[in-house]
Amino acid sequence: MTAVDGDEGRTRVLEAAEELFYEYGIHAVRMTQVRDQAGVSLARLYKLYPSKHHLVAAYLRAHGRRLRAALSESVERSAPAPADSRTRLLAAFDHMQETITAPGFRGCAFVNAWAELGGPGHERHPLVAEAVQEHKALLRAYLTGLAGDFADARGVGEQIHILIEGAMVTSSILGADAARPARDGACAALTAAER
Incomplete structure (x- = not known):
């Protein structure tokens, strides 16, 4: 070598x-x-x-930075500021749909890592758990930032985050089409939040 x-x-x-x-x-x-x-x-x-756990945590952090940058770039391309929050949050959903239909999609790397090393009842390792939780918190914060036009931006951001997470997990099991109803759910949640 x-x-x-x-x-x-x-x-x-x-x-x-x-x-x-x-x-x-x-x-x-x-x-x-x-x-x-x-x-x-x-x-x-x-x-x-x-250790392998140090490598896994580093891989997850690097992967998360790339994913969040790609999401931000996609939202800015599809719904550049000063587009309204609804448009920007739905652009985030559209990016997720592109991600799950891309060749080689095998589910969320963070959920996969959590299942193997992060969660209770498994060979839990704090470095891995911390890297997974950090990414999820940063993603939720980004979506909450996109929801700034709503009176309850935090609540809306959290709802959209949960819908995106659920859509990714479901699509990894049942296929990309299984995630499509989540966008309808997001539209309904955003409409309700506008009232």
């Missing part, structure tokens, strides 16, 4: 981890597989990430 500097090695490891963990699951992937795909030595891998 060729020597790789810190930033390049970190990037390659995170890209390999994301691809492998999302495709096969966290428990199924060994650190040696990440090493091989990233093209770094095992010593370098463990220097960057002292």
Whole structure:
């Protein structure tokens, strides 16, 4: 293996981890597989990430930053400010629909990680649980920010967040079409909030 500097090695490891963990699951992937795909030595891998849990948390944080940036860019492209909150929140829903119909969609990486390592009754690991909860809180805060035109922006943001989360989980089990009624639910919730 060729020597790789810190930033390049970190990037390659995170890209390999994301691809492998999302495709096969966290428990199924060994650190040696990440090493091989990233093209770094095992010593370098463990220097960057002292444990698999550290790597999983780092992968989730990097993945979350990319997802939130893509969501924000999509909303700004579809419903640029000063579009009203309803239009912007529905643009967020449309982005979610694009995400779940994209090739290779295997559900929410954060829900998948929580099921394997974050939640009660499982091999709970605080680093992973914290990374999952952090992403969900940041997503909810972003949606609440989009809901600023509503009197109860926090309540509306939380409702839309729950509908998006439920649609993603349902679509990963039943297929992308199963998420379509959630947008209708969002429209109804937004109409009710406008009264």
